Amino acid sequence: MTQTPWPAQPAITAQQEEYFNYYFDKPGSEPGTLRIDPKAIASEIVLIDYTEAEAHRYSDITPDECLTYLESPSITWIDVRGLGSEDILKKIGYLCHLHPLLLEDVVNVPQRPKIEQYGDHLLVVVQMVMPMEDADGFFMEQVGFVICPHYLLTFQEEPSRDSFEPVRSRIRDGRGRIRRSGVDYLTYALLDAVIDGFFPVLESYGERIERLEDEVIKNPTRQTLEKIYGIRRELLALRRSIWPQRNVLNSLVREHNDLISEDVQVYLRDCADHVNQLLDIIETYRELASSLTEIYMSAISNRTSEVVNLLTIISTIFIPLTFIAGVYGMNFKYMPELNWQWGYWFCWGTMGTIACALVWLFWRKGWFDGFLSNPLRETKN
CATH class of the missing domain: 3.30.460.20 (CorA soluble domain-like)
Structure with a gap:
């Protein structure tokens, strides 16, 4: 050797x-x-x-x-x-x-x-x-x-x-x-290293959740929802692994054992505090991930409502134009404007005036503001 x-x-x-x-x-x-x-x-x-x-x-x-x-x-x-x-x-x-x-x-x-x-x-x-x-x-x-x-x-x-x-x-x-120190202190040092190893992992999840918040607000897609569910599942796995480890550390701290000295139990209490911090962070991130799902559903609903509103405005503008076109599309032989030299251009002018008037009216009422300034239409570079 x-x-x-x-x-x-x-x-x-x-x-x-x-x-x-x-x-x-x-x-x-x-x-x-x-x-x-x-x-x-x-x-x-x-x-x-x-x-x-x-x-x-x-x-x-x-x-x-x-x-x-x-x-x-x-x-x-x-x-x-x-x-x-x-x-x-x-x-x-x-x-x-x-x-x-x-x-x-x-x-x-x-x-x-x-x-x-x-x-x-x-x-x-x-x-x-x-x-x-x-x-x-x-x-x-x-x-x-x-x-x-x-x-x-x-x-x-x-x-x-x-x-x-x-x-x-x-x-x-x-x-x-x-x-x-003895074997018990070596055990504490290794357990402390195991517990501390969770913090960099949770830090990366905090950054991922921040990126997902921007994505949900600016450009939510089906892949965004899959990422959210993936994070929720992984956070559940972290909670499932750290929760029983809290019970392990509490047993080492509270129960007397000849292999663990009272001096080392003081250090193990510090490990138990770190585990409680990890559980608080995990629960906070899980709540944030759950709220991202609600934000995603709200964003999709707002996008659908935005499209419906736009189509409603377009339909409203074309309703009187369709009516005029329908009237002058009837096959009656004696219609007053059929033999008028300027009838065709008068019909176009009337429809254009009505369309412009409706667009101006809707703009004055602010119906276009939600569509033109909606942040959901912005895309990430």
Whole structure:
């Protein structure tokens, strides 16, 4: 086993993900059965071992090589990145004496965020999100924390993206109190990074809602309505992931646990406050998205009313002209104006005068103002 350098955060590959799936066992399956997704990324173990004086990072190591760190006085963070290697996952479960149901919860994804006690192991399951770089939306993946007296186990779905790089940098550089604290403080730091990862995602949704407000007012289309429903669905997925995480943090704060010190519970209360802020932001954005639907329907109704008004004005102008044309279109032999030299031009003059008079009258009444100055007719450059 050789020590490896500390890499920078890898780039995220944009892709659409399903936000509304939860894991469920097949009927009749044995408890503790691992369901490995054929598309899951092969498991890689990254181990970070540190004391107040120094920190070391080891990548691509075997479960057996982790064994020497499990009971060491230093703090050890074993990060299992990828859930596609059943042998590695079962070996870790065996060496760390993990309960079969605990291992099932961290491997069979996605689970609902929760907290469970299994003997001297505390399981915390949360959802982590990150914004897409080249598309609207976000990535969502499950992260499982297994808190032990001397080490921390984390299980991630995707090794190429997470919110943990600031924590790794603090461990590497020895900044803050993280290297002077225990496993519980490391757990808090990682949970805090997960919670803070929601804020950039919600910031992007605030910008998207502002753009949609302009589009709804200026140039609403069918695609605009589809965008609104898309945002509402994604905000619902965010709420669905963050709401149970509030219950998880409240349990860590309020319930006594030997693995979480009172000093760290104070920091966890700060995480709980951040979760409440996220829920307030999500609810505000959901209300704004719902109001956009109402504005869209009102804009479409106004546009329809505008067209009807214009057609009514045109029809009203042509009603007397149609009447005159109908009268002089009758095939009577003896009509006073038929043999008049100026009859044709007099008829045109009369119809033109009536049309101009009606247009002037409607303009004086302001019937053209709504059509000529309606902002719905403006298009975005």
